[in-house]
Amino acid sequence: MSPSSIAILGGGLTGLSAAFHLSRRFPAAQITLLNKDINFGGWVHSGRAKITLKDGRETSVLLEAGPRTLRPNSKSVLELINLLDLSPSLLTVQNSSPAARNRFLRLPGTQGLLRIPSSPLSLLISGLSPKSSSLHSPLGYILLSAVAREPFCPWNRPLMIEDESVDEFLSRRFGSEFARIFGSAIAHGIYAADSRELSVRAAFPSLWDAEQRGRGSLVTGFLRPSRISATATVDDPPYELGDVNEQMRGIFMYSFSQGIGALVDALLRELRTRRNVRLLGGVSATGLRVNPRTAQFEITTSSCETLRTTHTVSAVPLPSLKGLLSPKTSLPHLTANPYSSVTVVNLVFLTSPGYALHPVGFGYLVPRASSEHAENAILGCVFDSASMSAQEAPWNADIVKMTAMLREPVTSIPRLVEMLSKQLGVCLPDPLIVKVHDNATLHPPAACRHLQRMQELSDVLQGEPWSVS
Secondary structure, three states: OOOOEEEEEOOEHHHHHHHHHHHHHOOOOEEEEEEOOOOOEOOOOEEEEEEEOOOOOEEEEEEEOOOOOEOOOOHHHHHHHHHOOOHHHEEEEEOOOHHHHOEEEOOOOOOOOEEOOOOHHHHHHHHHOOOOOOOOOHHHHHHHHHHHHHHHOOOOOOOOOOOOEHHHHHHHHHOHHHHHHHHHHHHHHHHOOOOOOEEHHHHOHHHHHHHHHOOOOHHHHHHOOOOOOOOOOOOOOOOOOOOHHHHOOOEEEEEEOOOOHHHHHHHHHHHOOOOOEEEEEOEOEEEEEEEOOOOEEEEEEOOOOEEEEOEEEEOOOHHHHHOOEOHHHOOOOOOOOOOEEEEEEEEEEEOOOOOOOOOOOOEEEOOOOOOOOOOOOEEEEEOHHHHOHHHOOHHHOOEEEEEEEEOOOOOOHHHHHHHHHHHHOOOOOOOOEEEEEEEEEEOOOOEOOHHHHHHHHHHHHOOOOOOOO
């Protein structure tokens, strides 16, 4: 049965793209999107801040409150770029660029930043060189020794296990030191989460599959081709990629000339032209139930309106959805994943020619501390000027942008600059601009057994009273 009316809860990228695709597929259906904030886009927010250069000229810099770059591995996003005609504003970073090849870690007890080996040759050189050599890297040694031993480690996945944390998985295959350093850093950088709680099957399914394919060895599994048939998704409608897929060949990451917010702006422009779409900013859902008599969803809103729809799409965090349901129609596992909190701080510096505030590269991450060291408040730092310099005017060469991610709210900007200076091994000047974004309730990262819980949730939604059509 085709929907005649659809409610979408949440106006982030997920909710907006759902409204976009549903309005194309069901042009006769009336679609209403509710967003509790006046501004749409969720955690995505791109904006420019004005500054004055040393010569008196005024210019602006682009600052991101949320994600600043995307990887070209999501065809659904590439399809949006094509359908919304965003290709002319694309900015791409090649796989061979320093921003793609140079990534760093900050380990307690070491000086400055340590570069992660980015090729087999650099791994061998940094891992096998004597400790007295300038070519030696502690990261290279840890990485090389763990990877070299792993194929000879027998199958050690516990019987009947369905999932485990990223830390548990990597500790089994590569050892606890490898898991603490590399596993926690990746979890910090991608999910702002603790690798000891993050589900490996939900967050990194390719690792779980590779271990299975390699009969216990992750390294062997990645060297073996996947047995997934090329026709496994033959029934799925093809993505409308146009020339975008070709544009992404050899690309490590991308953004837009006006930031990731360009996706939000383009979706809003398009949706506002659709007669069957109604966007309600500053209006949130306050309750959700299924009317057993009409078999329709009834959604009460903060504007005292009651929406009655044949279908509902929830694009809000699961704990928020739980708050809308009555105890009589509750759904399982909506609060199983705890919220993640992260503070994002944009910093803009004015530097002298020839004085580098950071190494050339994408940025660095801070792994979980060992028992001998205190946990650091900083999760990582992105060198925005190195990765997306094309977003700024050519005469902004003396401007350096960084974005720090912290596990807790900022109490002192001078103290933060001091900590960054120590980690970078340079003396940072006073910043020209500081923008602090406290994200207290980020989308909850997937805890262990997340996929199993979502399957159980899906099974419940197939039955009464939720399956109404």
